[in-house]
Structures are given as C-alpha cells and as structure tokens.
Amino acid sequence: MNPDIFTKVDEYIGNLLGQEDAVLKETIRSLDQAGMPQISVSANQGKFLQVLLILGNVKTVLELGTLGGYSTIWLARALPEDGKIITLEIDEHHAEVARQNIAKAGLTEKVEVRVGKAMDILSQMQSEGEGPFDMIFVDADKPPYAEYFQHALALSKPGTLIICDNVIRQGKVLDADSGDERVQGVQRLNQLLAETPQVTATILQTIGAKDYDGMAIAVVNRTN
Numbered sequence: 001m002n003p004d005i006f007t008k009v010d011e012y013i014g015n016l017l018g019q020e021d022a023v024l025k026e027t028i029r030s031l032d033q034a035g036m037p038q039i040s041v042s043a044n045q046g047k048f049l050q051v052l053l054i055l056g057n058v059k060t061v062l063e064l065g066t067l068g069g070y071s072t073i074w075l076a077r078a079l080p081e082d083g084k085i086i087t088l089e090i091d092e093h094h095a096e097v098a099r100q101n102i103a104k105a106g107l108t109e110k111v112e113v114r115v116g117k118a119m120d121i122l123s124q125m126q127s128e129g130e131g132p133f134d135m136i137f138v139d140a141d142k143p144p145y146a147e148y149f150q151h152a153l154a155l156s157k158p159g160t161l162i163i164c165d166n167v168i169r170q171g172k173v174l175d176a177d178s179g180d181e182r183v184q185g186v187q188r189l190n191q192l193l194a195e196t197p198q199v200t201a202t203i204l205q206t207i208g209a210k211d212y213d214g215m216a217i218a219v220v221n222r223t224n
C-alpha cells in the first residue's frame with residue numbers, strides 16, 4: 001500500500017472532523033517562528049483526546065510536556081467551565097511561547113504552565129497532596145516514561161485516564177536490542193503497563209500526518 005494514503009486519509013479526517021481554527025494554526029506557526037520543533041500531536045490526535053475527555057467527563061488534566069501549548073489547547077477546549085489543566089515544561093522559552101498561545105486561545109484561566117523537570121514537579125505534587133487528576137497526558141522526554149507512569153498512577157484515582165504518546169516509535173519498539181534510550185524508555189513503559197493490575201490498558205497505533213507511532217491508553221480500574 002502506498003504510504004501516501006495514510007497522510008491523505010489523515011487530511012480527509014481532519015477536513016471533516018479535526019479542523020484547526022486560527023488559534024491552533026497560529027500555535028503551529030509560532031513553533032517555527034520561535035525555532036521550536038514541530039513535534040506537537042496532530043490535529044486528529046488532538047480531536048481524539050477531546051473525545052476521550054468528554055467520554056470520561058474529565059475536569060482536571062495533568063500534562064507532561066507543553067512545547068507551544070498545541071495539545072494543551074485541544075485538551076482545555078474539551079473541559080467544562082470549571083475545568084483545569086496543569087502542564088509541565090522544562091524549557092522556559094517553550095513555556096513562554098505556550099503561555100502566549102494559551103492566552104490567544106482565551107484559556108489562561110484554565111491552564112497553569114509549571115516550569116521545571118517533570119520528575120521534580122511530580123514528586124513535589126505528590127508530597128504536597130495535589131491531585132488526583134481525571135486525566136494525565138504523558139508527552140515529555142521518553143527515557144523516564146515508566147517512572148512518569150508510576151507518578152501518574154500515584155496522582156490518579158479509579159477511573160483516571162492515563163495516556164502516553166509516542167510509544168511505538170516507527171516500530172522500533174520491536175527491537176529488543178535497541179541502543180536508543182527513547183526506545184528503551186517506551187519499551188519499559190509498555191512492559192510496565194502489562195504488569196500493572198491496577199489499570200486496563202492498550203496501545204493504539206497512530207499513523208497519518210505524523211510519523212508512524214502509538215498512544216498507550218490506560219484506565220485506572222474501579223475497585224468493587
């Protein structure tokens with residue numbers, strides 16, 4: 001099958017159901033203008049996250065990895081009036097660009113951008129008793145993904161949705177001898193998902209406008 005078909009079908013779906021408004025388009029442009037990488041979720045992935053948030057009646061979101069706020073804007077728009085997102089970003093420049101984009105989207109009230117290493121902020125959040133969150137979106141650096149998942153679990157409650165992006169890495173996840181620490185990071189996460197009885201999890205392969213990849217989707221089980 002011609003791989004172009006995946007991009008064309010992604011465009012087809014996007015034109016029907018995942019259209020970006022001026023703010024989202026401007027957010028993507030702002031990444032180039034600020035010399036930042038084009039590694040946001042795709043529009044259809046943003047819409048997919050919105051569907052899940054509405055399905056799960058999500059009010060509170062914790063995001064790891066803000067970049068320019070593109071996914072943050074998709075997520076925030078699916079929240080109710082009193083919904084709230086805390087998004088963690090290590091790079092002050094990225095955080096500043098994101099704050100500007102979030103302000104242009106009129107979402108400043110709903111979104112708090114915290115700057116620092118996700119691992120440090122997560123530990124601090126736990127020690128200060130923050131959470132639990134209804135949804136946690138893990139999209140920061142890949143090597144510590146398993147540790148991020150453990151923190152996410154600690155900040156969860158039954159029913160919390162935990163989504164980790166980029167866990168297939170163009171199929172490199174199949175290479176048991178990979179020397180790439182990002183691949184090793186997602187391999188450890190995927191194994192941990194399989195070994196964690198508190199969650200019901202799967203991985204959805206993603207293909208289209210972005211590289212072939214996958215999103216791990218886990219729901220914290222309700223206790224009987």
Ligand SMILES: C[S@@+](CC[C@H](N)C(=O)[O-])C[C@H]1O[C@@H](n2cnc3c(N)ncnc32)[C@H](O)[C@@H]1O
Pocket residue numbers: 039040041064065066067068069070071072088089090091094116117118119139140141
């Ligand atoms: C893939 S991008 C996030 C994309 C964003 N979620 C979106 O879809 O629009 C990953 C972001 O995580 C940030 N990051 C990398 N390592 C981090 C860390 N240790 N703690 C917090 N953020 C980190 C990077 O600076 C980058 O902005």
